[in-house]
Amino acid sequence: MNTLHSIQEADTDSLEQMLSMLLDGAVETLDISPDLYDTAVRRYKEVGTWLGLHASPDYEIYSQGSFLLGTVVRPQTPTGEYDIDLVCRIPLHKTSTTQDELKQRVGSQLLEYRRWKQSQGHSDGPSSLESRRRCWTLGYTGFHLDVLPAIPDDEHQPTGILLTDKNLYKWQHGNPIGYADWFSSRSELSHALLAKRASIADVPVWHIRSTLQRLVQVLKWHCMTYFGDDTDNRPPSILLTTLAGRAYRGEDDLFTALRNVLAAIPGFVERRNGQWWVANPAHKEENFTDKWNEYSERRQAFMTWFRELTETMDNLSLMHSEGLDAVYSHLVKSFDPGPLQHSFTRYANRMKNTATQQRMSATGLLSTTTAGPRRRPQTFHGQHTDARD
Structure with missing residues (x-):
């Protein structure tokens, strides 16, 4: 990756915004x-x-x-x-x-x-x-x-x-319908999602991704990358989705939401009569960690993956003085580089265009009125299974 010095100097996005857009852009390429x-x-x-x-x-x-x-x-x-x-x-x-x-x-x-x-x-x-x-x-x-x-x-x-x-x-x-109703209610905590839906009524609702939906996609993507072909020990997506849904508190920023969810997840794993337990929100008798009680190695695999992802996010949160290249290089150590490369390129181009507009404005070739305020790109146009896959 060539260092984009001029682009980084012109960029005004916070570290959280940068990471959110890189992660969002990556999982967008994995979406249907x-x-x-x-x-x-x-x-x-x-x-x-x-x-x-x-x-x-x-x-x-x-x-x-x-x-x-x-x-x-x-x-x-x-x-x-x-x-x-x-x-x-x-x-x-x-x-x-x-x-x-x-x-x-x-x-x-x-x-x-x-x-x-x-x-x-x-x-x-x-x-x-x-x-x-x-x-x-x-x-x-x-x-x-x-x-x-x-x-x-x-x-x-x-x-x-x-x-x-x-x-x-x-x-x-x-109870897939009941579960979907619960998950939808958790997604609606995001004010940004409600604003998007109010402003783009012509876009079908399933093409608009909430912060919680993207967050779950990031967890699933990282989990697939981490476990590779070890499908026996890979946590089921319904477990990741449930824990994320319970821990989510309506944050609009993807990176901030991800860090907060990871910090809160351990509090939603229960011990009931000596058994590990994460209940189905739509069917309280169903336990999404039942296999942990039969195969202790599956819980250990989950915890190892969970600690690895949490450490990665914690380290990224400390990179305030670093530029886009350094953040990207750290991300690809933990995530599949293919989707990240696509997201990096798109984000870097956006930064380059912004820097060009700023230089033209400074020389009088382009007024600030013409250039307009820089806006975060919308992602609702989205690239956007047994529930226990």
């Missing part, structure tokens, strides 16, 4: 693009419509997890395909079916859907259909849809559901 988002929505709505016409009008398909929450991060896999989790809810009582029967029932209907698309000569149908532990996976270009068969949870109405799991005897509880 509006076009791919819209394509995915069309695909799963078509699946739901087909099931309603050919299976039963009572079938209901809706998104859950990161796609519903707006915290999707592109996986660091060879294909880089996004995982989009869906619920296929069928209004049956659990005494009228079994987990296996429900799984096969939904799978048969999805197989028929795929055959129908092929028979009609449609090129936009799923390229594959696979059975997995808890779901059926429909493959598309750039993403795949994980469809989780579910029935209503009569003990947790109106949005609770029961899910299948071939490795577990009991039905698994969930």
